[in-house]
Amino acid sequence: MTIVKAAAVQISPVLYSREATVEKIVQKILELGQKGVQFATFPETVVPYYPYFSAVQTPMQLLSGTEHLKLMDQAVTVPSAATDAIGEAARKAGMVVSIGVNERDGGTLYNTQLLFDADGTLIQRRRKITPTHFERMIWGQGDGSGLRAVDSKVGRIGQLACFEHNNPLARYALMADGEQIHSAMYPGSAFGEGFAKRMEINIRQHALESGCFVVNATAWLDADQQAQIMKDTGCEIGPISGGCLTTIVAPDGMLLGELREGEGEVIADLDFTLIDRRKSLMDSVGHYNRPEFLSLLIDRTPSSHVHERSAHPLIDTGEGSRSEGQIL
Numbered sequence: 001m002t003i004v005k006a007a008a009v010q011i012s013p014v015l016y017s018r019e020a021t022v023e024k025i026v027q028k029i030l031e032l033g034q035k036g037v038q039f040a041t042f043p044e045t046v047v048p049y050y051p052y053f054s055a056v057q058t059p060m061q062l063l064s065g066t067e068h069l070k071l072m073d074q075a076v077t078v079p080s081a082a083t084d085a086i087g088e089a090a091r092k093a094g095m096v097v098s099i100g101v102n103e104r105d106g107g108t109l110y111n112t113q114l115l116f117d118a119d120g121t122l123i124q125r126r127r128k129i130t131p132t133h134f135e136r137m138i139w140g141q142g143d144g145s146g147l148r149a150v151d152s153k154v155g156r157i158g159q160l161a162c163f164e165h166n167n168p169l170a171r172y173a174l175m176a177d178g179e180q181i182h183s184a185m186y187p188g189s190a191f192g193e194g195f196a197k198r199m200e201i202n203i204r205q206h207a208l209e210s211g212c213f214v215v216n217a218t219a220w221l222d223a224d225q226q227a228q229i230m231k232d233t234g235c236e237i238g239p240i241s242g243g244c245l246t247t248i249v250a251p252d253g254m255l256l257g258e259l260r261e262g263e264g265e266v267i268a269d270l271d272f273t274l275i276d277r278r279k280s281l282m283d284s285v286g287h288y289n290r291p292e293f294l295s296l297l298i299d300r301t302p303s304s305h306v307h308e309r310s311a312h313p314l315i316d317t318g319e320g321s322r323s324e325g326q327i328l
Contacts, residue, residue, distance in 0.1 A: 002272040004154045006181070007032050007040040007265045008217045010188065010246035013049040015225055018074040021048045022082045025099065026089040033093025037267060038118070039154045041183045042099040043219035044161050045111055047082065048074040050187040050219060051102070054138045056235035062137055067232065071138070075104035076112075078125055083114065091120030096152045098159055098183035098215075103127070108140040111161055113185065118153040129170065132163040143303040149179035155272070158212075159183040165202035173298050175210040176285045180275060182206060188218025188244045189226070195243035196260070207249040211278040213270045214249040220263050251278035 011028060014020035025042060032040055044050060053067040062068050076082045082101075090097045096118050103112035103125075111128035126146020131139040147170060149158040158174030158181075165171060165184060174182065184203050199216070207214045221229070226240050247258040248268045256268040282288045 002155065004181070004270040004272070005036050005038050005267065006154075006213070006215050006248060006270050007035075007037045007267045008215045008246045008248050008259075009040055009042050009265045010218055010220050010244065010259050011042065011046065011263050012220045012222055012225060013046050015049055015228060016070055016074060018048040018076060018082060021046065022085050026085055029086070029089040029093050029095060029097060032265065033095050035267065037093075037095055039096045039152075039157075039181060039215065039270075040098070040265075041185060041215040041217040042097070043217045044100040044185040044187050045102045046099065046219050047076055047101040049102075050190070051135070051138045052187070052190060052221075052229055052240050053233045053235075054134045055190070056233050056239050059137060061233075068138065071102060072104060072107075072109060075102040075109055077104050078112070078114070079122070083122060086114070087116050087120035087122060090116040090118065094118050096154050096157070098157065098185070100161060100185045102139075105140075109138055110142060111135070111139045112142075113146075113159040113161055113183070115150065115152070115157060115159060115183070123152060124150045124157075124159065126159060128161045128164060129167075130164075144173075144298055144300045145302040147173040147177075147298060147300060149174050149177040155180040157181045157183060159185075162186045165199075165206060169296055171206055171210070172285075172296055175212075176296065178285075179210060179212050180272060181270065182210060182212050182214045184214055184216040186216070186218045186243075186245075188246075189221035189240055190243045191239060192242040196245040199243070199245050200247075203247070203249055204253045204255075207251055208253040208278075209284050211251045211275055211283060213251060213275070216245065216247050216249065218244045218246050220244060220261075251275050 097116045103110045115124040117123045127142025129142045149156045158179035203214045203216045248256040251274050257266040
């Protein structure tokens with residue numbers, strides 16, 4: 001019988017500082033390790049912070065202002081000292097860690113989920129496949145290469161970010177790949193109580209359909225951070241308050257604890273026999289599926305901006321060898 005001690009972490013970023021936020025994450029990982037936690041999920045793009053400004057500023061303000069540039073300056077490259085520090089903390093704690101970062105690749109930012117195994121190895125880097133609405137002004141698009149579950153010390157883990165949970169085919173890709181623990185992450189402190197309620201529907205439905213555990217984390221902005229964002233963007237407090245639900249969901253859809261305000265974590269034991277119990281009733285990718293007329297086609301080929309072709313293709317000489325020729 002497999003039992004995994006898991007934590008869903010609700011934590012505040014250190015606004016405008018990648019290094020300070022990473023240090024805070026590292027300390028939390030080590031603290032959770034001392035509590036015997038084996039797997040932890042941190043919020044969406046918590047390093048260095050979620051781009052709340054993109055929800056409240058106009059495109060012209062984004063182009064002429066400094067908020068986007070500040071985020072690019074503090075974003076994470078992979079690999080880097082930031083990812084090395086998180087991986088090392090995971091190794092010291094003996095913990096599998098799933099965390100959201102703003103990843104910078106050249107001149108583009110991505111909403112990226114990083115998964116570190118308990119030995120500190122980065123075993124998955126996936127990018128949100130389609131940023132949602134205003135987020136498209138900030139982040140580039142991911143590809144299908146991350147729509148898979150990966151094996152870790154604590155089991156088979158899949159990851160999705162925020163509104164990706166509204167895409168049933170994306171969720172089914174992970175379900176069909178045999179995820180046992182699903183890491184879900186949302187921004188938190190955003191869009192009010194209605195957002196939290198819809199989030200709860202998404203993650204509980206995924207637990208029910210997949211027959212797996214869902215470990216869901218949202219971030220938290222304290223009063224001073226909210227005031228700072230309001231000052232920097234000219235927005236009202238409404239768009240940057242509420243919307244928090246850090247929780248763990250069992251395979252039968254029941255919550256194993258929740259946190260809606262303040263920093264902290266929800267810790268629960270994930271008893272994998274509950275996965276078997278749920279799937280014995282309804283296995284949506286097994287005995288409850290009808291693949292002869294319902295199936296999913298996935299292209300997991302990593303996208304590339306460059307596809308090279310040789311200017312001098314090989315020509316068969318007719319003597320059992322090939323040589324380089326010219327295109328006339």
